[in-house]
Amino acid sequence: xxxxxxxxxxxxxxxxxxxxxxxxxxxxxxxxxxxxxxxxxxxxxxxxxxxxxxxxxxxxxxxxxxxxxxxxxxxxxxxxxxxxxxxxxxxxxxxxxxxxxxxxxxxxxxxxxxxxxxxxxxxxxxxxxxxxxxxxxxxxxxxxxxxxxxxxxxxxxxxxxxxxxxxxxxxxxxxxxxxxxxxxxxxxxxxxxxxxxxxxxxxxxxxxxxxxxxxxxxxxxxxxxxxxxxxxxxxxxxxxxxxxxxxxxxxxxxxxxxxxxxxxxxxxxxxxxxxxxxxxxxxxxxxxxxxxxxxxxxxxxxxxxxxxxxxxxxxxxxxxxxxxxxxxxxxxxxxxxxxxxxxxxxxxxxxxxxxxxxxxxxxxxxxxxxxxxxxxxxxxxxxxxxxxxxxxxxxxxxxxxxxxxxxxxxxxxxxxxxxxxxxxxxxxxxxxxxxxxxxxxxxxxxxxxxxxxxxxxxxxxxxxxxxxxxxxxxxxxxxxxxxxxxxxxxxxxxxxxxxxxxxxxxxxxxxxxxx
Numbered sequence: 001x002x003x004x005x006x007x008x009x010x011x012x013x014x015x016x017x018x019x020x021x022x023x024x025x026x027x028x029x030x031x032x033x034x035x036x037x038x039x040x041x042x043x044x045x046x047x048x049x050x051x052x053x054x055x056x057x058x059x060x061x062x063x064x065x066x067x068x069x070x071x072x073x074x075x076x077x078x079x080x081x082x083x084x085x086x087x088x089x090x091x092x093x094x095x096x097x098x099x100x101x102x103x104x105x106x107x108x109x110x111x112x113x114x115x116x117x118x119x120x121x122x123x124x125x126x127x128x129x130x131x132x133x134x135x136x137x138x139x140x141x142x143x144x145x146x147x148x149x150x151x152x153x154x155x156x157x158x159x160x161x162x163x164x165x166x167x168x169x170x171x172x173x174x175x176x177x178x179x180x181x182x183x184x185x186x187x188x189x190x191x192x193x194x195x196x197x198x199x200x201x202x203x204x205x206x207x208x209x210x211x212x213x214x215x216x217x218x219x220x221x222x223x224x225x226x227x228x229x230x231x232x233x234x235x236x237x238x239x240x241x242x243x244x245x246x247x248x249x250x251x252x253x254x255x256x257x258x259x260x261x262x263x264x265x266x267x268x269x270x271x272x273x274x275x276x277x278x279x280x281x282x283x284x285x286x287x288x289x290x291x292x293x294x295x296x297x298x299x300x301x302x303x304x305x306x307x308x309x310x311x312x313x314x315x316x317x318x319x320x321x322x323x324x325x326x327x328x329x330x331x332x333x334x335x336x337x338x339x340x341x342x343x344x345x346x347x348x349x350x351x352x353x354x355x356x357x358x359x360x361x362x363x364x365x366x367x368x369x370x371x372x373x374x375x376x377x378x379x380x381x382x383x384x385x386x387x388x389x390x391x392x393x394x395x396x397x398x399x400x401x402x403x404x405x406x407x408x409x410x411x412x413x414x415x416x417x418x419x420x421x422x423x424x425x426x427x428x429x430x431x432x433x434x435x436x437x438x439x440x441x442x443x444x445x446x447x448x449x450x451x452x453x454x455x456x457x458x459x460x461x462x463x464x465x466x467x468x469x470x471x472x473x474x475x476x477x478x479x480x481x482x483x484x485x486x487x488x489x490x491x492x493x494x495x496x497x498x499x500x501x502x503x504x505x506x507x508x509x510x511x512x513x514x515x
Contacts (some may be wrong), residue, residue: 178234313341356394
């Protein structure tokens, strides 16, 4: 009998082994690829922003290119126009996607933009919705560029000129894209607007500096200052030192970008070497100071570059609009004890009307704050600063009195309507013969007046609600007299923006870094 032997399944066995080896080899490869992909995903490589390009698509007649966004939240872009006309008082605005244009959107001043001209502009943006919560590398941003300008006919126009798509790419010295020349150290300052509405643009922000906090870097002695404020892109912020008392500096900065509601803006305080003087009256570099602080009167005064309206003892009388009044310069003892010029207001002869010397109100809304130094030279008259003034019916408006007022009160609010018709809305205190520091607030629904004596130093405040007038003059001094007489002196005077709901954004200093 033939015996049959089963042949070994060598061919099938070889194929199975080959398949197992294939799976083992490429399985490990697939596993490694999966691990790498997971790591890349965790690093955000596959985030849509990582693949986002940058573009700036301009409307017909306009030019736009190179939009970049820094870790400091500053958008820099090159724009131009080819419309054949000249744009004056031009401002470039950034409007985030999903929102409508508003003059409170972040902006920067361009000035005059000629046809065929190109300029590179930088706009510090906000933080938090509708802006990014943080400007880290790769953070995306989209929106539109609007240009507001005055055309050749004097008409203000607003045009959407480009669509912007960009992401954060620039990073230098932490959150700073550029540091001004000569700055050796800097401090980030966070300005927090906790209110439900944005700050106006421009906006005057008060920042107090305690010199001892930066003792190793700061130097100031009224004729010398080695510090200045700047944005993250290195642009100098117009700033003005109002006072220096026991190492406490009160400064004001003019912010061009609006601080959105419930948002923050970071700016920087930079220090040069202690042998570099950055005091300047230009308003475009360094920092300025009040006129009486320097040994040469107003040598470094740049107040006109910081505030809506500004006047000091050197302001010529031709700058004022007058009605039944005259204004001139006199030499007298100033609030700090130095001798220097002051503005003198006098009433007209035999005038029974409201008398004022003031400025046409422009560039700001009906809400504003007036501050400065006043000294009454006579009693028995209503003397102070005026708001919403006009010559209608022989003169009408509101008088904010400091130093003297109706019945020689310390501070007062008086309503003036027509010929010698005065109604005291609020008053308190007793008249003094000293220089008085005043702050008068006019806010579309209420008024308040505060004052403090240069000797006593105690604030006294009155308030009232009566806004039936909407004049177009803000007055340095207002008075009424039946005979020509000098009534008051002003050391300096400025008008600044009213903060949201009357609440100034808070100020927070971060740690100092070297450049």
